[in-house]
Amino acid sequence: MSSIENSRELAENKLILLYIIHNLESPVTNLLITKIILENKLMNYIFLQQYLDELCEGKFLTKIDADEKLSYSISPAGKQSLEYFTSLIPAGIKARIDEALAKYKKSKKNEINIQSDFVAVKENEYIVSLRICEGSFTYIDLKMSVGSRNDANKICDNWAQNSEKLYSKILSVLTDTSN
Template structure:
């Protein structure tokens, strides 16, 4: 392996650490893949290999929540990044910084606002809607509905309007009743 390819391997690992550091929140494999692929930072297979290697080195910490793996940079990963950050080309850092500032809110919403449904039988679906802040759950709502279409509509509305719906639920629950 040549010195140039060793440098590229190290640079790609540093890019992953840089992305996680700049996001400063847990991010799913899908979200991380989207960032890497949309910005053409490396190919998918190399990305997955480096992600696994960085986890093995304990530079990235994987945590499973709701059957999804979320990644964060560890203190040792942050230390390595701080030491070698200048090995990432300035143009790539600029691309990452711009991209993250544009999608940060969407990533946060995807991470902390969840809506999903599971079929119980052909005429019953359980919809789960959540809002979380860090590890604290503001609301965890389960609703049974009769059609898949209703379940999809609830999920779509929750993703788009969860803050408003949450406020309406709280207001309705605290309003004095006769």
């Protein structure tokens, strides 16, 4: 492969990444971008990670590292480059990407839903309800009685902030056979 072909492929792959991240319209997790790229056989994993790093170094993408989840969003320079050079992405690849993104956006409606609420039953008695659902599937639906409004608020706040960790701990304790 000539250096011109290599340069064109490099530019095309970086534009594909900018196109996907731009069209998802929100910070995109590394996991999601990897899933879309690999499922659609657009490039291999090593090049994908290399290109993401290079796009961040070039200030075309912004890297967001929050809650131990690496995400990317497109920068103004990335949007401008995409606007100028989007025609370099082959129409067939763009159509595959658009189809994959439409499928993702449709399935996003089945996103994980974390709920926490409480109701007063009588004075100094509150029922706290905690749930994690994905679409029509319920991972956990937990109700408990607590003695104060303050405790009910704390439980709801902790669930909202740490539901994944708490769910894992509950599951671990309930499935532990060493006791």
